[in-house]
Amino acid sequence: MADTTKIEFTRRMQPIIAWRAMKKLLANKELTEEVFIILRALGGSEMHRNFKRFNQLETGKKVLAEERDIIGTLNDRVGLAAMPEGSLGRRYLNFVVSEGLTADGLVDASNVNEETAVNLTDDEIRFQLRLRDTHDLWHVTTDYKRDGLGELCLLAFTYAQSRNKGIAFIVAIATLSDIRKYPKSKVFRAVREGYRHGKQAEWFVAADWEALLPMQLEDVRKELGFAAPKKYRWSLDWLTKAGANDITSVAIPA
Numbered sequence: 659m660a661d662t663t664k665i666e667f668t669r670r671m672q673p674i675i676a677w678r679a680m681k682k683l684l685a686n687k688e689l690t691e692e693v694f695i696i697l698r699a700l701g702g703s704e705m706h707r708n709f710k711r712f713n714q715l716e717t718g719k720k721v722l723a724e725e726r727d728i729i730g731t732l733n734d735r736v737g738l739a740a741m742p743e744g745s746l747g748r749r750y751l752n753f754v755v756s757e758g759l760t761a762d763g764l765v766d767a768s769n770v771n772e773e774t775a776v777n778l779t780d781d782e783i784r785f786q787l788r789l790r791d792t793h794d795l796w797h798v799t800t801d802y803k804r805d806g807l808g809e810l811c812l813l814a815f816t817y818a819q820s821r822n823k824g825i826a827f828i829v830a831i832a833t834l835s836d837i838r839k840y841p842k843s844k845v846f847r848a849v850r851e852g853y854r855h856g857k858q859a860e861w862f863v864a865a866d867w868e869a870l871l872p873m874q875l876e877d878v879r880k881e882l883g884f885a886a887p888k889k890y891r892w893s894l895d896w897l898t899k900a901g902a903n904d905i906t907s908v909a910i911p912a
Contacts, residue, residue, distance in 0.1 A: 818856025
């Protein structure tokens with residue numbers, strides 16, 4: 659049976675709840691639902707601020723007015739397969755197939771939907787769900803893989819874009835943990851690069867992903883002002899050669 663626990667999005671910070679969730683996550687990286695608990699506990703007013711910004715932009719207004727639900731588009735594998743070779747849509751399809759993922763995977767882990775969010779408007783819920791459901795498109799566009807370091811770098815990128823303090827908390831704790839384990843891995847430089855790229859790029863939150871899917875991936879990256887990461891690749895190669903299989907994974911599930 660689906661969990662119908664009522665979820666309240668509050669502007670009040672809840673550090674104790676966040677810390678308890680973080681301890682569970684560090685103890686068992688498979689407890690990915692704890693990520694969403696942390697994001698809600700420390701999100702503060704950023705969700706509302708980001709929604710207001712989104713609602714002032716042309717793409718944001720269109721998404722809300724058309725009541726778009728990108729999950730349907732991302733689950734349409736026939737439609738994605740018909741897109742040009744090298745397009746974002748085809749690359750996304752290859753990504754989810756190779757990883758054994760579906761666009762629905764985030765839904766269950768986040769426990770946020772129209773029935774469970776009690777103090778958001780319909781448009782705010784739609785905004786939240788779109789941000790959640792496009793997570794793997796961010797993976798493909800940024801070239802950060804689903805390994806522990808890739809997820810960490812993508813979270814640093816996401817923090818630069820969204821300013822959610824819950825994300826910053828996860829990134830800081832996980833990065834310090836990995837630096838202690840592997841001081842020569844240059845994990846910090848890779849994470850810092852992700853943050854820097856997040857600040858430099860266009861606001862992925864308001865990207866018209868439906869329009870970008872048929873475009874060549876390289877053209878999408880140019881349009882969004884993103885440069886492929888270099889320090890991430892170097893650090894990942896180092897960790898792989900060192901057999902570092904226990905790097906902290908804080909993946910948002912997909």
